[in-house]
Amino acid sequence: MLDVFTEQHEVLIKDGIANLYWYRGDLQKAWLRIGVPEPASTNIWKLTDENNHALSKRKCMDKLYELLRSADFNLRLKISREFVRILIEHRNFVPQDPKHRIDIAERAALKLRELIAAQESECERQRRGRQQSANEKQISYEQQLTAVRGSFEGAMALPPQQKGYALEKIFTQLMLASKIPVEAPFSLKGEQIDGAIKYDSHYYIVELKWQAGKMEPKDIGAFYFKVEGRMGARGIAIAMAGYTDGVMETLPRGKELTVLLLDGNHLANVIYGHYTFQQLLEHAISNASLKGQLYCSHRIEQR
Numbered sequence: 001m002l003d004v005f006t007e008q009h010e011v012l013i014k015d016g017i018a019n020l021y022w023y024r025g026d027l028q029k030a031w032l033r034i035g036v037p038e039p040a041s042t043n044i045w046k047l048t049d050e051n052n053h054a055l056s057k058r059k060c061m062d063k064l065y066e067l068l069r070s071a072d073f074n075l076r077l078k079i080s081r082e083f084v085r086i087l088i089e090h091r092n093f094v095p096q097d098p099k100h101r102i103d104i105a106e107r108a109a110l111k112l113r114e115l116i117a118a119q120e121s122e123c124e125r126q127r128r129g130r131q132q133s134a135n136e137k138q139i140s141y142e143q144q145l146t147a148v149r150g151s152f153e154g155a156m157a158l159p160p161q162q163k164g165y166a167l168e169k170i171f172t173q174l175m176l177a178s179k180i181p182v183e184a185p186f187s188l189k190g191e192q193i194d195g196a197i198k199y200d201s202h203y204y205i206v207e208l209k210w211q212a213g214k215m216e217p218k219d220i221g222a223f224y225f226k227v228e229g230r231m232g233a234r235g236i237a238i239a240m241a242g243y244t245d246g247v248m249e250t251l252p253r254g255k256e257l258t259v260l261l262l263d264g265n266h267l268a269n270v271i272y273g274h275y276t277f278q279q280l281l282e283h284a285i286s287n288a289s290l291k292g293q294l295y296c297s298h299r300i301e302q303r
Contacts, residue, residue: 005080009115013080014061016087016108022096027057031064034082035075040067088113144177145273152271155210163210167240168194171208174270178277191226197236199281205230207237210264215239217250220259227258240264248295260284261295275300 005013021027024045031041044063047055055063068076093106151173155166168185175182175197183196194208207223209215220237227235235258242263262284270277279300287296 005077009080009084009112010065012108012112012115013083013087014058014065016105016112017083018056018058018061019101019103019108020087020090020105021057022100022102024054024057027060030086034079034086036064036079040064084112084116088116141177142273144173145271148174148177149271152268160212163240164208167208167210167238170271171195171206171238171267174267174277178270180277193226199278203230203233204260205233205235207235209238210240212241214241214244215247216244217246220247220250220261224259233258235259236262238262238264238267240267243295257288257292257294259294260288263295265298266296269298 017027017030021030028041028045032038041064044055044060044067047060047063049055049059068079087105087109090105090109093102093109095102148170151166151170155163155170158166172182172184172195181198185195186193193205195206197204197206205223205227207219207226209219215237220243223235223237227233237259239261240263243261247261260281262280266280269275270280275283283300284296287293
């Protein structure tokens with residue numbers, strides 16, 4: 001059914017409905033059946049022209065639409081749709097009098113069917129376009145993720161001292177694929193920042209470690225200091241080898257939590273497509289917010 005009614009549609013409705021009904025009383029009853037308010041209908045059918053003659057059915061349709069334009073939009077839409085339904089569902093266009101121009105109603109019904117078919121075809125075209133665009137975006141993400149995976153697997157064979165630099169590039173590459181705003185590594189006042197991202201209106205300072213040993217409490221303490229020195233910032237530490245027991249035991253208790261702890265398994269699960277980085281962040285943030293746990297499990301329940 002039509003969702004938008006142009007002047008062309010209204011002319012077809014007026015011509016079609018006015019000529020579908022031969023008897024004025026039948027047309028008036030049709031108005032009431034489809035929801036034209038009875039007082040408005042009664043007033044319109046009482047109107048006369050300059051010669052004090054009753055208005056023609058076509059002019060009554062004009063008066064009705066003049067009234068509908070100043071009424072509630074939903075009422076106008078409902079009544080217009082009902083008029084269209086009457087016309088396009090009518091199958092027996094037989095004149096009730098030699099002067100009955102029901103052929104005008106038949107042509108209006110045919111034209112309305114064509115317009116509805118064209119509108120439905122356009123809606124379907126737009127729907128397919130949106131679906132294709134969504135598919136292309138998904139393909140694009142999968143292709144980019146494949147490239148990230150290649151970089152990640154290549155970095156595994158690098159000497160230990162080169163893995164850290166490779167991880168910075170891999171992380172930036174992954175964020176770009178994930179459509180997450182990312183800042184490249186930078187130095188500030190002798191302080192090295194491995195990068196930053198913006199997610200859900202929050203900035204996250206990133207600490208990336210790809211070394212043989214696990215991340216220790218002193219490393220986390222230094223990272224906390226970096227994060228707390230910035231307005232409203234949060235932190236994400238990604239230690240590919242994980243964390244020592246001492247880190248978990250010395251995590252802050254009873255104070256504001258500003259750092260999330262992730263490891264190589266978390267990152268690999270994203271790179272290999274088990275979940276997105278956005279899903280990982282939501283999982284990590286909910287654990288920190290609801291349970292006070294800065295280190296979250298690797299398993300994410302898909303909802």
